[in-house]
Amino acid sequence: MIRGSYPLLAVLVERWRPKTHTFVLSVGEVTVTLEDVAHIFGLPIDGEPVSGWTDSSNKSTAYAHAMYLPLLRNFEQIHTYSWGTACLAHLYRALYCASRYDTKEMDDPLNLLFVWTWERMPCISPVSRHILSPAEIPVAMRWSHSDRSTTWLEKTVVTFRHDIDYMQEVNIYGSNES
Template sequence: MVENYLRATGFYHVSRIGVIRGFHPMLAALVERWRPETHTFVLLIGEVTVTLEDVAHIFGLPIDGEPVSGWTDSSGEFVQSQGIAIFGREPSVNGNVKSYIKLGWVRRIRDAEPLDTDESIRRYVRCHIFCLLGSTLFTDKSTAYAHAKYLPLLRDFERIHTYSWGSACLAHLYKALCRASRYDTKEMDGPLNLLFVWAWERMPCLAPVPRQTLPPAVESFGTDHSVVIKTVETFRHDIDYMQEFEWRPYDGLFVPDDLHPHIEVCDIIAPLLSFECGTLRTK
């Protein structure tokens, strides 16, 4: 039953993606090649970037619809009223920034739902989506909080699927990459899962190598890690001497019926809009 409600909101596919950790060397090598002026990675093979097509295939999010934007209100009254409408109770917030809601509290509320009525299931799904917004799509460096500005977009359950969550996620990734490319930035936030999977799909030479596929002589030098650990220097070398780039990695893949309308518009030239992002996207 929950699965059907998630499908109705457009968040079913992204909810099945786990958190990917431990690939910071690859991230550092990619960020070095990011150009904020064009929102592209400059490689020897040419300029490439994460596209709406990638977002649709990897996250399965809607990329056609209303902008994920609106007015924001950081007052305690706003957070309280919106929290009660979405979660059924007053939310637990960050002690320093009252407009940020604790994701750990939201998860506990979600997991306590009895799922015995339509309203209970919808409350569960709203909680789950809010956690995805804070931990996967629009993350900050802590991944422990999500901004209350997204709550009004979840109030009308029937309208959740009408928002272009995918394009907003892509705008957030572009902004995160632009910040990370500055000389004084030491960390990067944003939808890193999207970036990692994009890199593996488009540049197979960067993909993790399962240890069980290695020859015994190589495997004997391993540890308990399930993949071969590479350094930033190794990733730089792999990118610089890459022989091929997968320009059409999704050809022949099965596309669920609910994604077909979005895949058909992924080649458009349109502005990418989100609360704090407004940038242009080209094919």
């Protein structure tokens, strides 16, 4: 489990534009892509669609939503599904819902969102990238057990806004890797 920060989440949701599926930042518009999902989680992004009906108000403590259980029945077929696409769609939907004025919390694709943010915006990451293990797929593994500094844990919405507003660039994968 990757622990993020509510203030960081609040600042990201403030900058999310549901119509374009982008974060509007001082350096331009950026978004989480299928390539990002494959890089962060190592999930396949080609293959059969992962689909099904779900009632999003039906909260569950299970690790997999019940709608996915029929897809998991045949272990030989699991690799043929585009799990990365489903993961990205879930993130976009959760950000759309979280960006509504009447929403108080966000659904749970937060590991993807936080790792994407820390990889793309190192100036707001909880740990300096040079002390992390080298980036290997899945990249999320290098963030899963990293210790957060007390200073980072105490950051507020105001400090995250400042950090994001004054950052100079957003990393793309393959550049500035540790």
